[in-house]
Amino acid sequence: MELQEAPNSLKNVRHIILILSGKGGVGKSSVTTQTALSLVNQGFNVGVLDIDLTGPSLPRMFGVESKQVHQSTLGWVPVSVYNDPASPRGNLSLMSLGFLLGNRNNSVVWRGPKKTAMIRQFLKDVVWGTDDIPLDYLLIDTPPGTSDEHIAIAEELRWAQPDGAMIVTTPQQVSTADVRKEINFCKKVGFNVLGIVENMSGFICPHCSECTDIFSSGGGKLLSEQLDIEFLGNVPIDPTFVEMVETQNNDVNEKKLVSLYDKSELKPIMAEIVAKVVNKNLPSRLQ
Amino acid sequence: MAPSIVSERPRESLMSSQLQAPEPEHCPGPESEQAGKGDACDGCPNQSICSTQLPKGPDPDMPIINQRLSQIDHKILVLSGKGGVGKSTFTSMLSWALAADEDMEVGAMDLDICGPSLPRMLGAEGESIHQSNSGWSPVYVADNLGLMSISFMLPDPDSAVIWRGAKKNGLIKQFLKDVHWGEHLDYLVVDTPPGTSDEHLSVTTYMKETGIDGALIVTTPQEVALLDVRKEIDFCRKAGIKILGLVENMSGFVCPNCKGESQIFKPTTGGGEQLCKDLGIPFLGSVPLDPRIGKSCDAGESFFDSYADSPAATAILDVVDALRDQVELSVEGLKLN
Numbered sequence: 105m106e107l108q109e110a111p112n113s114l115k116n117v118r119h120i121i122l123i124l125s126g127k128g129g130v131g132k133s134s135v136t137t138q139t140a141l142s143l144v145n146q147g148f149n150v151g152v153l154d155i156d157l158t159g160p161s162l163p164r165m166f167g168v169e170s171k172q173v174h175q176s177t178l179g180w181v182p183v184s185v186y187n188d189p190a191s192p193r194g195n196l197s198l199m200s201l202g203f204l205l206g207n208r209n210n211s212v213v214w215r216g217p218k219k220t221a222m223i224r225q226f227l228k229d230v231v232w233g234t235d236d237i238p239l240d241y242l243l244i245d246t247p248p249g250t251s252d253e254h255i256a257i258a259e260e261l262r263w264a265q266p267d268g269a270m271i272v273t274t275p276q277q278v279s280t281a282d283v284r285k286e287i288n289f290c291k292k293v294g295f296n297v298l299g300i301v302e303n304m305s306g307f308i309c310p311h312c313s314e315c316t317d318i319f320s321s322g323g324g325k326l327l328s329e330q331l332d333i334e335f336l337g338n339v340p341i342d343p344t345f346v347e348m349v350e351t352q353n354n355d356v357n358e359k360k361l362v363s364l365y366d367k368s369e370l371k372p373i374m375a376e377i378v379a380k381v382v383n384k385n386l387p388s389r390l391q
Numbered sequence: 392m393a394p395s396i397v398s399e400r401p402r403e404s405l406m407s408s409q410l411q412a413p414e415p416e417h418c419p420g421p422e423s424e425q426a427g428k429g430d431a432c433d434g435c436p437n438q439s440i441c442s443t444q445l446p447k448g449p450d451p452d453m454p455i456i457n458q459r460l461s462q463i464d465h466k467i468l469v470l471s472g473k474g475g476v477g478k479s480t481f482t483s484m485l486s487w488a489l490a491a492d493e494d495m496e497v498g499a500m501d502l503d504i505c506g507p508s509l510p511r512m513l514g515a516e517g518e519s520i521h522q523s524n525s526g527w528s529p530v531y532v533a534d535n536l537g538l539m540s541i542s543f544m545l546p547d548p549d550s551a552v553i554w555r556g557a558k559k560n561g562l563i564k565q566f567l568k569d570v571h572w573g574e575h576l577d578y579l580v581v582d583t584p585p586g587t588s589d590e591h592l593s594v595t596t597y598m599k600e601t602g603i604d605g606a607l608i609v610t611t612p613q614e615v616a617l618l619d620v621r622k623e624i625d626f627c628r629k630a631g632i633k634i635l636g637l638v639e640n641m642s643g644f645v646c647p648n649c650k651g652e653s654q655i656f657k658p659t660t661g662g663g664e665q666l667c668k669d670l671g672i673p674f675l676g677s678v679p680l681d682p683r684i685g686k687s688c689d690a691g692e693s694f695f696d697s698y699a700d701s702p703a704a705t706a707i708l709d710v711v712d713a714l715r716d717q718v719e720l721s722v723e724g725l726k727l728n
Contacts (some may be wrong), residue, residue: 126506126551128474128585133615157587158617159472167656187470211622212473213629214585216556217418248474248585251554277689278479282506283546286550307644311651316646318655318682320689346613350659 107278110389116233117151117242120266121381122257126282128248130274131303135339136245137165137349138371139270141365142378144194145188149242149314151182151232154200155257156247157219160210162240163202167354167361181230183352186362194240199230216252238390248282250289258293267319267386268296268337274304275323287331293306298381299336300328307341315340337377342370360389411440416613422519453600456567459526460601463498463576465718468606468632472619476611477640477678479503480688481707482582483512485607487693488711490536495577498529500566500593503584504559509544513687514691519543526571539570548628556589563593585619587626595630604718605633607675610666612640617666624670635717636673638710639663644680645702655680675713678706 114120123136143150154162163169163183171183182197201212201222214222222314233239246351247253269290275284283300290297302324306315318341328335345368353359417431432438460466469482482499490497501509510530511515518530520543529537541552541562554562572579584590595603607625610620620637627634630724639662658665667674681703687694695704 123699127508128506129477129611129616130475158588159474161618164615164618194499208618208619209520211587211594211625212602213626213630215589215592219588241463250551250587251505251559251637252555255553255555274475274687278511279475279686280507283512284549285506285551288549289553292551292553307653307655309646309649309651310653312649314646314648316644316647316682317414317684318680320682341655343653343657345660346615346655346657350614 108263111227111260113227113230113232114242115237116199116235116390118238118240118390119357119386120242120244120261120264120389121298122244122246122266123272124246124254124269124286124290124295125248125272126250126286127273127279128202130272130279131339132243132272133161133165133306134345135272135301135303136162136321137361138339138345138370138374139198140241140243140363141362142371143241143375144362145365145375145381146378146382147192147194148256149194149237150196151231151239151242152196152198152376153226153242153244154198154202155223155226155244156252157201157222157253159213159247160200160202162200162245165349165361166196166198166351167207168206169202171203171327173199182230186360195237196362197232201224205375215288215293219252220256222302223253223269224260225294227260231369242304243308250285254289254293258295265374265389266295267381267384268298270298270334270381271300272290272303273300273324274319275317275321276319277323279319280323280327280373283327284331287333297333298384299334300324301336301339301377303339304341310343311366334380336380339370339373339377342368344368345370395660418592425430446488447448451662452564453597456597457565457601459568459572460598461572461663462574463572463579463601463657465578465604466581466598466602467578467604467635467718468583468586468607469580469583470591470611470623470627471616471622472587472623472626473610473616476616478585478609478610479508479512479582481609481638481640481678482580482608483509483688483713484694484707485509485580485711486513486536486538487695488708489580490533491695493535494675496535496573496575498537498539498572498576498579500570500581501542502563502566502578502581503592504541504554504562504590507540507542509538509582510540511691512688513538516542516548516691519589520559523571529572537572539566551700554621559589560593563590564597567597587623591626592630595632601631603719605635607635608637608672609712610663612639612654613656616656617663620666621670621699624672633721634672635721636675637663637667638675639677641678641680649683650724663711673713673717675717676706676710678710679703688714693695
């Protein structure tokens with residue numbers, strides 16, 4: 105029989121937020137990364153779960169590709185990305201299938217049932233937070249589309265009262281068309297839509313500071329008006345963020361992504377977006 | 392009556408709906424010869440259903456699929472492990488470029504079931520497909536360019552297609568089995584969703600017997616994308632698909648104001664060209680970012696018609712030429728053997 109309760113691994117998690125988009129390559133992982141960093145900067149303890157099984161990018165985004173997942177008596181321990189008790193920041197940990205692959209170039213050619221089983225295992229066996237230090241936010245990064253992974257995560261979270269989903273889009277119509285589908289998916293499975301983030305909205309030329317709309321602009325805002333969903337903000341294209349991701353070194357304190365991000369021009373923009381979500385004051389899952 | 396996924400469900404989906412419970416992790420698949428007999432089947436609530444579905448011969452639909460596909464000269468898959476690198480954009484460009492030759496019959500097939508974008512890019516949104524004696528007729532966006540996509544079968548463009556893998560396989564099979572591309576097709580360009588999963592496995596399995604000319608891999612220059620693209624190349628090698636070449640999209644952007652060039656997606660590990668060198672696959676070229684490409688795609692117009700002189704159009708046409716060389720070379724190679 106199916107138990108009508110949340111998976112055990114989530115018992116010390118206060119808030120769950122999914123990052124969704126119907127379209128690929130709009131920056132779900134990038135927005136997930138930056139949301140996590142912004143929350144950590146505000147002193148929250150954050151966990152990130154990557155359920156993109158065939159293309160996990162988060163281990164690289166956080167610079168922890170070579171790390172391993174360890175097993176404890178309670179279950180799988182996510183990889184710690186940032187944990188500095190001396191700093192006012194919170195801690196950050198990550199779980200991804202990328203850690204379980206032998207070689208980073210290996211492909212994971214899995215049909216649906218196996219992907220479903222893997223996601224179920226992630227939710228069953230991973231230890232997020234402890235009784236003493238609960239996790240404030242669990243961010244779940246998803247692959248594009250509305251298929252096996254999404255159905256599986258919706259089933260697993262059915263009794264877990266997630267806060268809802270942040271929808272990421274790029275401004276062009278080709279992208280918002282797919283995102284509409286994803287919003288319909290959220291309605292069908294009962295995920296609350298927290299808002300829309302328009303990513304890659306404009307590019308500021310480093311030579312002349314002229315802003316060019318490479319992928320046009322305003323598509324996300326228009327979509328949120330049409331569907332009556334809160335618009336969380338525009339994130340411009342910033343090549344320095346990609347550079348930051350590529351040059352970080354998680355073993356050296358000054359070169360950790362969390363420290364590098366302090367200098368990013370995207371930091372205040374993302375902080376504002378994240379504040380909009382946090383200020384919704386959604387009830388904590390823990391009493 | 393026009394086929395629609397609401398009124399007519401693929402046969403395979405009916406079959407899997409007979410299963411009482413979700414398939415177990417290592418399910419050999421209800422259609423496979425091992426159904427009901429594999430190790431994973433022990434204890435599965437569906438075991439008795441699967442094991443009684445005998446006899447198991449070759450798939451009876453395969454001869455029909457093979458017959459349909461034998462009328463197509465060249466079949467090209469457009470692949471990328473990563474989403475949003477421009478698979479659909481490139482598929483549409485390739486289709487326009489091939490169809491510019493009036494003597495050429497071209498078909499484009501969109502296998503991205505959860506996020507079909509080709510209809511919009513080719514300017515065929517809101518159309519529907521028609522059924523005739525010979526099968527489903529694709530939507531013609533030009534006299535010699537047909538398009539097939541799930542989006543033509545949706546009741547409303549916004550409806551989400553929330554399907555598990557088995558159901559997607561059913562539809563892909565129908566696309567290959569039931570779509571009538573006409574008497575003869577010179578090129579069939581197949582656009583795929585990101586990843587290495589059900590859609591990719593199905594299309595390669597079904598097309599294997601008649602042969603696929605090869606795959607065109609699309610990537611963007613940054614390492615986060617290359618990481619996923621390496622996985623896709625690994626998949627092609629496992630599945631025995633020839634890689635025709637790799638194209639690097641969105642490489643460099645020229646500011647329309649000051650003409651200064653910037654690398655939006657920095658190739659910190661050498662980009663697509665280095666990847667090709669490392670893995671020994673042909674590098675077909677790189678296409679710069681051009682905001683007008685996105686605009687043409689949103690409007691469903693041919694980028695070549697509107698901006699024939701732009702550097703991006705020249706770059707794309709060079710890639711298409713290089714790709715055609717690869718395809719025709721490989722065909723000649725086969726004849727020699």
